[in-house]
Amino acid sequence: MLQVQYIKENKEAVIAGLKKRFFDAEEPVERVLGLDDKRKxxxxxxxxxxxxxxxxxxxxxxxxxxGKGAEANDLKEKVSQMKNESKELTSELSQIAEDLQNELYNIPNVPHEKVVAGKSEDDNEVVLEVVDIPEMSDKALPHWEVAAKYDIIDFELGTKITGAGFPVYKGKGARYQRALINYFLDKNTEAGYNEFQVPHLVNEASGYGTGQLPDKEGQMYHSTVDNLYLIPTAEVPVTNMYRDKILKEEDFPIKATAYTPCFRREAGSYGAHVRGLNRLHQFDKVEIVQLQHPDKSWEALDAMVEHIKGILTELGLPFRILRLCGGDTGFTSAMTYDFEVWSAAQKRWLEVSSVSNFLTFQANRLKLRYTAKDGKRHLAHTLNGSSLALPRVLAALLENYQTENGVEIPDILKPYTRFDFID
RNA sequence: GGAGAAAUGGCAGAGUGGUCGAAUGCACUAGUCUUGAAAACUAGCGAGGGUCACACCUCCGGGGGUUCGAAUCCCUCUUUCUCCGCCA
Incomplete structure (x- = not known):
């Protein structure tokens, strides 16, 4: 949620910036400013x-x-009348506040000036590409066939238990996945991120805090009896730990990491691109989150990109980094880098990480602030990224490391898997 | 799940209808003292709206109500604690 004050002071820049998302902000901005004046x-x-x-x-x-009871009673009557008047004003005010909030909820974050205009993923900029894509023979199998051949992931079994998009990992498949989680968490911890284990269900307030609600209500699994939502990403519980907090300037940076399963309804997704591990309703992910001083958030974003680059390099996976165009950048983000790994058998790029700087957009909803040296309070900046999402990494590892006799394990992971080969 | 108690500023903890946005202590910030630090002393010290700045308004777990007036009374929800039951 943008701040009204910010919109007021940067009206033209906001409208111009949002054009890069093909979001016509002119009228919403006018409504916001009008409502704010009315509110005041x-x-x-x-x-x-x-x-x-x-x-x-x-x-x-x-x-x-x-003991002047009579006079008091006269006054009482007067106040009673005024009270009725102010009751009307109160309800008018809360209506205005609600309208204002709704308007603000519907305005996305303003993209950073470096973000290019664009409507879809076709307009994203490739900022780095690791070019040495391995030559695979035509016999190279897509990961779902590799998985079936060595019996390490069972999609049908998951369908039986739950439904499509809930695979069962078996034997070395399960162990491989667990190894990856540990490896990612260790890498993050080494980089100064504090590890957390957080709830996998969150309440409504948390959903609003990070912006999943109200916009993406349909994307989350919802337990209506308790009014709790299954998390679509660890970002939700991790970031909400800091909801309604007032930090001290010296608390920055706060760096957190957490492994969680993620649950997404993915309503409307189907077809060849969602085969195998490409798109699931439940998947594992290790997330990194930073709370930063506003002066440091861009620096922090770069550091997060470097960090993820390091992990993918160690895994020996060909990857590229995209800076998303305006239209493809998430609602709450000011700038997002996507990491994609090359899937050798499918011959396509698979997104494995998305790293974003939200500036104050999330903090505003979260009421996440800090007290500056001068005693004034400001909103903090929040950032997050996947480090990393498991299924597609696993898919790429299975495809890219396959041989005729089995699947090799990257050296860096061997201490974690405690096996060298899947056959 | 049943019975009872409670929820107040960063923390602890007073306050049970009328200058209470809230005593006091701790913590914190600044100053005095000190070679420096500690101690002691002095002052400041919740959040939001509003204003050039004041004024002023809102907030004592959330929501609703009674009253001229509520942290204080009533209803409701949530959470915590104690006891009982159940249980990984």
Whole structure:
């Protein structure tokens, strides 16, 4: 959620910036500013009325003490009338506040100036590409066939138990996945991220805090009996740990990492591109989150990109980094880098990480602030990224490391898997 | 799941209808003292809206109500604690 003050002071820049998303902000911005003015004037009217009422109430108290009951009763009647008036003002005010909030909820974050205009993924910029894509024979199998051949992932079994998109990992498949989780967490911890284990269900307030609600209600699994949501990403519980917090400047940076399963309804996805591990309803992910001083968040974003680059390099996977264009950048993000690994058998890029700087957009909803040296309070900046999402990494590892006799394990992972080969 | 108790500022903890946005202590910040630090002393010290700045308004777990007036009374939800039951 953008701040009204920010919109007011940077009206033209906001409108121009949002054009890069093909979001026409002109009218929403006008409505926001209009509602804000209205809010202030109604608030002011109400304040004056309440001040008067308070004064009179105090007088009544005094009159009673002096035993002037009759005069007190006269005053009482007067105040009662005023109260009715202010009741109307109160409901008017809360309506305005609600309208204003709804308007703000529907305005996406303003892309950073470096972000190019564009409508879809076709307009994303490739900022780095590791070119040495391995030559695979035509016999190279897509990961779902590799998985079936060595009996390490069972999609049908998951379908039986739950439904499509809930695979069962078996034997070395399960162990490989666990090894990857540990490896990722260790890498993150080494880089200064504090590890957390967090709830996998969150309440409504948390959903609003990170912006999944109200916009993406349909994408989360919802336990209606308890009104809890299954998390679509660890970002939700991890970031919400800091909801309604006022940090000290010296608390920065706060760096957190967590492994969680992620649950996504993915309503409307189907077809060849969702085969195998490419798109699941439940998958594992290790997430990194940073809370940063506003002066440091871009630096931090670069550091996160470097960090993930390091991991993919160690895994020996060909990858590229994209800076998403305006239209493809998530609603809450000001700039997002996507990491994609090359899937040798499918001959396509698979997204394995998405790293974003949200600036104050999330912090505003979260009421996540810090007290500056001068004693003033400001919103913090938040960032997050996947480090990394498991299924597609696993898919690429299975495809790229396959041989005629089995699947090799990258050296860096051998201490974690404690086996060298899948056959 | 049943019975009872409670929820107040960063923490602890007063306050049960009328200058209470809230005593006090700790913590914190600045200053005095000190070679420096500690101690002691002095001052400041919740959040949001609003204003050039004041004024002023809102907030004592959330929501609703009673009253001229509520942290204080009533309803409701949530959470925590104690006891009982159940259980990985």
């Amino acid at each position: 004037s109604v608030q002011n009217k109400l304040d004056l009325s309440l001040a008067e009422q308070k004064k009179m109430a105090a007088e009544i108290g005094g009159l009673f003490k002096q």
